[in-house]
Amino acid sequence: MTADVGAQMRKGVVEYCVLGLLAREPMYGWQLADALAAPGLIASIGTLYPLLGRLRDNGWVSTFDQPSDSGPVRRYYRLTDAGTAQLAHFRRQWKPFAQTVSSLVGEE
Amino acid sequence: MMTDTSDYLARLDVALRDVPHGIAAEIRAGVAEELSSLDPDAAERRIAQLGDPAVIAREAMDAGGLVPPGPWVPPVVPVRSPATTTRGFAIAAALVLSFGGFLVPFAGWVVGAVMVGLSSMWRTWEKVVAICAPLVLFGIVMLFSLAAFTTTAVEVHEASGTGSAPDIANPLVPDLFGFHSAIILLVVLAIPASGLWLLWRMRGRTAAS
Numbered sequence: 657m658t659a660d661v662g663a664q665m666r667k668g669v670v671e672y673c674v675l676g677l678l679a680r681e682p683m684y685g686w687q688l689a690d691a692l693a694a695p696g697l698i699a700s701i702g703t704l705y706p707l708l709g710r711l712r713d714n715g716w717v718s719t720f721d722q723p724s725d726s727g728p729v730r731r732y733y734r735l736t737d738a739g740t741a742q743l744a745h746f747r748r749q750w751k752p753f754a755q756t757v758s759s760l761v762g763e764e
Numbered sequence: 765m766m767t768d769t770s771d772y773l774a775r776l777d778v779a780l781r782d783v784p785h786g787i788a789a790e791i792r793a794g795v796a797e798e799l800s801s802l803d804p805d806a807a808e809r810r811i812a813q814l815g816d817p818a819v820i821a822r823e824a825m826d827a828g829g830l831v832p833p834g835p836w837v838p839p840v841v842p843v844r845s846p847a848t849t850t851r852g853f854a855i856a857a858a859l860v861l862s863f864g865g866f867l868v869p870f871a872g873w874v875v876g877a878v879m880v881g882l883s884s885m886w887r888t889w890e891k892v893v894a895i896c897a898p899l900v901l902f903g904i905v906m907l908f909s910l911a912a913f914t915t916t917a918v919e920v921h922e923a924s925g926t927g928s929a930p931d932i933a934n935p936l937v938p939d940l941f942g943f944h945s946a947i948i949l950l951v952v953l954a955i956p957a958s959g960l961w962l963l964w965r966m967r968g969r970t971a972a973s
């Protein structure tokens with residue numbers, strides 16, 4: 657149980673981290689994988705696509721294809737209006753929630 | 765190097781055969797898209813970065829089994845029933861305990877005692893004192909009254925066995941200005957006093973929820 661605390665926290669917030677990234681600009685799969693894997697939010701690209709599929713099923717992201725300078729057509733993900741609203745909802749609740757948890761668990 | 769890319773994609777296809785088709789196709793397309801945009805050396809480094817296709821497939825299966833996220837709501841601590849945690853309920857409970865018995869004899873006081881027991885505004889010992897004190901006082905008074913009556917009766921019989929009983933007031937018959945009336949009045953006053961004491965104890969306290 658204690659060994660998986662980090663994994664459980666990541667599962668709870670990683671979808672909203674994707675929404676936050678896409679709020680800045682549309683991104684393609686590998687960009688998202690890089691941005692999320694570096695801080696350890698996803699383990700690999702195998703975790704990313706199921707996650708993107710859920711976000712798309714919820715109507716929070718949509719895709720479009722765009723040719724890249726290096727050749728291949730890339731599939732980009734962007735935020736929908738529903739995704740923007742969902743992200744705003746999360747932002748409003750995240751800060752007080754994180755502050756409450758911090759005040760309860762303290763610091764080392 | 766194209767062989768490396770083709771070989772990797774072929775291994776990925778095999779590894780993804782148990783992954784739901786939609787997810788597998790997305791992963792396959794994403795990897796192929798990335799590798800095709802790179803020169804052979806960069807593609808080789810990317811393949812090393814991607815790692816074992818079997819691991820990717822396993823993680824896709826694990827992630828695909830997660831419950832889709834709904835609207836995010838922070839965890840909340842379960843709260844007690846709000847009706848019994850409010851100050852209004854506590855005030856009502858104390859008032860019913862104090863005066864309910866005068867409106868509906870005995871039953872009104874019982875309702876007040878139950879309401880006081882349900883309220884979270886007081887500590888357990890406060891509830892016990894408020895509810896039990898009038899009962900204990902009543903019990904003590906009754907014991908003293910019975911003891912006094914019994915002692916008087918015995919004295920009459922041991923004195924002579926005949927004659928009439930001394931002119932002593934019956935303790936079970938209230939004497940408006942006598943000792944027993946004062947005691948009974950004290951018990952009657954103890955009931956509203958217990959409720960008012962509870963109101964005094966809850967001063968400055970806030971509802972639990």
